[in-house]
């Protein structure tokens with residue numbers, strides 16, 4: 001059977017698609033997957049790197065743009081629709097799934113026009129415009145959070161969680177959470193102050209504001225430099241500056257613009273400091289990690305904050321809003337949590353309790369039923 005997965009743009013849309021592809025391929029060695037995205041999206045690099053075939057189409061945003069760019073966006077979408085029809089006629093998929101992002105709009109509409117079974121997955125608490133439009137045309141809408149259910153037609157919407165890639169699921173399956181006694185020993189054994197491992201990252205593109213806040217926090221954390229083991233994903237632009245700052249302040253830090261093996265880094269972390277993208281949240285909860293969310297304040301409809309709030313209500317994480325973010329404040333929170341291993345452990349355990357590990361399996365199962 002053939003599954004076409006359309007969309008992307010950012011990792012938060014694409015990686016759930018890759019998780020669904022992995023599950024679909026695992027069901028039958030004869031199954032095939034084709035991804036369709038745009039050349040500007042993360043899929044242009046990440047899909048071939050993951051070993052999948054990718055076709056590129058033309059697509060662009062229209063929402064909130066003025067005159068000329070809106071016309072240009074609409075023209076690109078029309079062209080993308082024609083390209084989608086051509087791909088569908090040539091590759092002949094059995095079903096099509098949209099994972100959000102511009103490319104999913106023309107492709108899912110074209111597939112619907114050709115009467116193929118169509119599905120979408122929404123990652124966020126507040127859906128993007130593409131999925132709101134597509135919901136009317138598809139057979140089923142899969143959602144990550146209950147909060148987004150009222151945006152979609154009731155009869156076809158199913159709460160599944162956010163599909164997780166194999167690298168995360170395998171890591172989760174293989175890990176045994178440490179006991180409180182072990183955590184105590186680690187933190188306070190040998191005369192006190194075992195390593196405290198921080199993982200800082202800013203979603204698939206890195207977060208400049210988090211990078212700068214962490215640099216501003218370093219002078220306040222210098223007394224702790226020997227205890228902190230830091231892994232910091234910066235995105236492309238800030239990598240050199242952040243590396244140098246850690247070195248100048250005497251910190252043991254591994255700085256990378258982008259991380260391929262996220263599972264390995266999550267596994268080692270005691271505390272994760274990150275944005276509140278939906279896929280990030282699904283992963284840190286699955287890994288049972290305590291997390292300080294700093295939502296991206298300009299995300300459409302402030303959806304990152306809403307994503308995080310769903311977890312905070314249950315004590316399964318911490319949040320710091322960007323308008324309250326300063327080096328001193330960030331250092332204060334890191335310091336406090338490094339001194340409270342029980343709080344860190346309890347928060348991670350609560351997060352794990354909210355994780356949905358079977359989203360990809362449920363989604364593929366539901367898609368097969370429509371064939």
Ligand SMILES: CC(=O)N[C@H]1[C@@H](OP(=O)(O)OP(=O)(O)OC[C@H]2O[C@@H](n3ccc(=O)[nH]c3=O)[C@H](O)[C@@H]2O)O[C@H](CO)[C@@H](O)[C@@H]1O
Nearest residue numbers: 010011012013015123203204258259262277278279280299
């Ligand atoms: C600015 C913006 O609007 N961002 C949106 C985007 O975020 P973004 O693309 O940042 O997505 P998420 O934070 O949800 O997920 C990031 C994904 O990238 C992966 N990763 C990240 C860094 C790295 O070095 N390596 C790596 O593989 C993570 O493991 C994760 O799978 O899509 C999300 C899902 O629709 C939304 O919730 C976010 O609001």
